[in-house]
Amino acid sequence: MKPRDVLLGAMLAGVLVPVAQAQDEDRGPLRFSPAAGVQATAEVQEDGMLAVLLQPAGKRQRLPGAPDADGNSRLSAEDLDFDGHPELVARAAVGMVNEAVAVYRFDAGSGEFRALKAVTHGHDQCGELMGLTADAATRTLTASCRSGPMWYTDQYRFAGGQLYLYRGENVLMLGDTLNQALRWEETENQGPLAVWRTYDPAGKVLESAIGDGLGAPASGAPLRGLDATVLPARLFLFDRPGASSTKRYLVQGDQVEMLDEQDGWVKLRYRTPKQGAIDGWINVND
Helix, strand or coil, X not given: CCHHHHHHHHHHCCCCCCCCEXXXXXXXXXXXXXXXXXXXXXXXXXXXXXXXXXXXXXXXXEECCCCCCCCCCEEEEECCCCCCCCEEEEEEEEXXXXXXXXXXXEECCCCEEEECCEECCCCCCCCCCCCCEEECCCCEEEEEEEECCEEEEEEEEEXXXXXXXXXXXXECCCCCHHHHXXXXXXXXXXXXXXXXEEECCCCCEEEEEEEECCCCCCCCCCCCCCEEEECCCEEECECCCCCCXXXXXXXXXXXXXXXXXXXXXXEEEEEECCCEEEEEEEECCC
């Protein structure tokens, strides 16, 4: 007996169906329950569209899916909004390494599937929910994509049912100028430096830290920047990017934490025994 036949039998018998299922190897229909009392059957059509039948209402939908160059995609039922009910997910290879993903949530009000879209405020790198994985422990979705030689990561969370960009990165493009001001420990597998930022649902930056652009920080932990050592005899520390004067400076050998970057200005945190943490910006354009 095929897995889909076992699944159908479990449905008819009233047995609880798992919230994560995959399409059969022969690419037959995917059958699952997206909500209590609702059964969905989804199948990829020759034109790459998804044909969906919802029972007992008998409603039919045609959804774009995520077809590859040949119009094929893999279907699965995965609980990606962590509500105990699975979403309809279509995946397909794009190019050599990327994976396109389309996610459809069942809307009880309309009795239909609707595409899952994220609010990013323009801070995302992948543009879509590519290569999507879920971390149920932190209720976080992670998208990953490659552009040129660089891999990028976008992390998402839900707030009030709306998916939003929770954490993203921006690769530093400072050339060798930063190396003349600071020295930090580099590992063999470390990629280029990137600023990682955590956002609230409105797109406000909650925290930032400079770290490995290829190693996404743990989604449930606060950001922590790389530690670095000051190289020049004096390194002036400004209150804000673009400031023209300051009385503060760091000296050679001071230990700092790298936090952020803006137009060639890098934010540092210097900890002192008496004053505690002191934040400031250095100008690496000079």
